Amino acid sequence: MQNSIWQAEKKKILTRLSIAIYKMTDEQLISLLHLFKELNLKDNEKLLSMPKSHSDGVVAARDRQLLIARFFLLINQLSEADLLTFMNRYEQKRFAMLREFPRVPCNITVDLAADGRAINCSAMDISAGGMFVESCEPFTMNQAVSICFSVPENQLALKIKGRVVRLEQGGIGVQYESLTNYQIQIMKNMINRLQRQASSQYHID
Structure with missing residues (x-):
């Protein structure tokens, strides 16, 4: 070259x-x-x-x-x-x-904070790298957001910083930023649990 x-x-x-x-x-x-x-x-x-x-x-x-x-x-x-x-x-x-850890469907209630706004909405799918959040509120690409949601099996409130990477009618795609090893492990465990639940719904004895 x-x-x-x-x-x-x-x-x-x-x-x-x-x-x-x-x-x-x-x-x-x-x-x-x-x-x-x-x-x-x-x-x-x-x-x-x-x-x-x-x-x-x-x-x-x-x-x-x-x-x-x-x-x-x-x-x-x-x-x-x-x-x-x-x-x-x-x-x-x-x-x-x-x-x-692929994206899996879910229905998790999340509190999303952005530019001084606090929005209660739902995550429709989730992965170890991001989630799709259902919302009619206006957002912009690359906008910084904070997401807080409960992890049922641990009874913990997980707060994650993220950034808007996708805009769609009825929702946004959020990519996580700067996850700690502890948060990563919690996310992996939760995703594995969601995958097992999804598999069991289609299991036929």
């Missing part, structure tokens, strides 16, 4: 990665570190070392920022071939994470 074209393409890749990295959970950041290790980068052992984490797997805020800074140092040192290889593996990993 010609140098000028490659520099422009590299800038696009770095911008895209920057946005994605800052939104990643601790679990996803560790997964990204493993992708760098797969490249067998020499003289970068210190940058590739694993950060310390608490017993629940959460990385301390300071260590999280240092880890993100290390990512940018590594990315800027990659050759054209290594960066393209990394992006290919990153896309495969990202797709796998999105497909690991």
